[in-house]
Amino acid sequence: MNFDRFKTDEKRVKYLYDQVNNITPLNECRLYKEEQLQKTDDVLLLRNCIEWIIRANTIILNIKYALSQSLANVKKMKCSLEETDNRVKYSYYLEDAVYRDIALWDIYKQLLNEFYQCGYSKDDIYNIFIFLKHKKFEGRTPNNILKYLETENHQIVRQTLRNSFAHSTDSTSTYIFHSKSNGTVKPELKYFLLNHPFENLNIIIEDIHKLLGFMNNTIKIINNFREAKILLYNVSTTMPCGEILEDKDLWNLYILQDNFEKIIIPCEHYCKKAHKYNNTYVCKPISIYYRRINESEHKYDGTFIPKLSFDDIVKD
Known part of the structure; x- marks a missing residue:
C-alpha cells in the first residue's frame, strides 16, 4: 500500500482504522446438539475443526484490539522518531499484534492438518513451510498459500518485525550505533532510519487480511462438508393430490x-393418482422440501424435484 496517495495523516489514519475494522471473526460452523450427537467419524472431524476455528477467533479479536491500540497511540505521536510514552505503547501493541499474527498462521496450519487429516500430532512443532508441501496438498489451494508466505510483505512480518522484537533491536525504535570502517567511525543508519509507524501497521494489517482470506476459503470447504454430511434436515413432501406430509425422521443432505428419486410413500387416502406396489397403494412426491432443524430462516433449505416416474423406479 502506497501512503503517498493520501495527502494528510488524517486520511492515512482513517484508512488504517477502516482496515482494522474490516477484520472480522470466522464462521465457526457450529452444530446443534442433535447434530453433535451423531456418532460418525465425520462429526468427530468437524467438531475438532470447530475447536481450532474458535481458537482462531479469540486470536483475531485480540489482534484487532492490539492494532486499534497501537494505531491510537501513533495518532498521538507528533514525530515518527520521538521517544515518548505514545511511542512505547505503539511499539508494545504492534509487537503484540505481530506475535498473534504469527500464532494465527500456526492455528491455520493446525486447522488444515485436522481437516485434511495429514497425520501430524497437535503437539508436534513443525514448520508451516514444510507442512504445506505435504503430499495431501498437491494441486490444492495451500500451494498458493506457500507462494504468499515467500513474499516480501509476509517476510517483513515474520522475519524483520517478529525476529527483531524477539532476538535483536526493536525495529520500531531508533538506535544510534556506530562502527569503524577503514579507520573512520560511521553511524549505522539502518538502525536509525526506520519504517514509519503507518507502514509497519499497514504491513501487518495486510498480512492478516491475506491470512483471513485463505482461512475463509478453507472454511467454505469445511462448511460445504458440514452442510452435506453432518447437518440434519427436516423433510416434507408434496404429494400429487396436493397434500403435504412431514417426515418424522431427520435426514443428512447427502443421503x-x-x-x-426413489422415495415413494404409502397413501393414507386412496386416489386415482396412487400406484399399487407390494399389495399397498403408494404415491411418488412431486417435490421434496428440506430445511435444517431449529432454523426459522431459509438459510439452509432447498427443494428437490423428482424427474423419474413411478414406472422408472419400479424398473430399477
Whole structure:
C-alpha cells in the first residue's frame, strides 16, 4: 500500500482504522446438539475443526484490539522518531499484534492438518513451510498459500518485525550505533532510519487480511462438508393430490440427495393418482422440501424435484 496517495495523516489514519475494522471473526460452523450427537467419524472431524476455528477467533479479536491500540497511540505521536510514552505503547501493541499474527498462521496450519487429516500430532512443532508441501496438498489451494508466505510483505512480518522484537533491536525504535570502517567511525543508519509507524501497521494489517482470506476459503470447504454430511434436515413432501406430509425422521443432505428419486410413500387416502406396489397403494412426491432443524430462516433449505416416474423406479 502506497501512503503517498493520501495527502494528510488524517486520511492515512482513517484508512488504517477502516482496515482494522474490516477484520472480522470466522464462521465457526457450529452444530446443534442433535447434530453433535451423531456418532460418525465425520462429526468427530468437524467438531475438532470447530475447536481450532474458535481458537482462531479469540486470536483475531485480540489482534484487532492490539492494532486499534497501537494505531491510537501513533495518532498521538507528533514525530515518527520521538521517544515518548505514545511511542512505547505503539511499539508494545504492534509487537503484540505481530506475535498473534504469527500464532494465527500456526492455528491455520493446525486447522488444515485436522481437516485434511495429514497425520501430524497437535503437539508436534513443525514448520508451516514444510507442512504445506505435504503430499495431501498437491494441486490444492495451500500451494498458493506457500507462494504468499515467500513474499516480501509476509517476510517483513515474520522475519524483520517478529525476529527483531524477539532476538535483536526493536525495529520500531531508533538506535544510534556506530562502527569503524577503514579507520573512520560511521553511524549505522539502518538502525536509525526506520519504517514509519503507518507502514509497519499497514504491513501487518495486510498480512492478516491475506491470512483471513485463505482461512475463509478453507472454511467454505469445511462448511460445504458440514452442510452435506453432518447437518440434519427436516423433510416434507408434496404429494400429487396436493397434500403435504412431514417426515418424522431427520435426514443428512447427502443421503437425501442420493435417494430422493426413489422415495415413494404409502397413501393414507386412496386416489386415482396412487400406484399399487407390494399389495399397498403408494404415491411418488412431486417435490421434496428440506430445511435444517431449529432454523426459522431459509438459510439452509432447498427443494428437490423428482424427474423419474413411478414406472422408472419400479424398473430399477
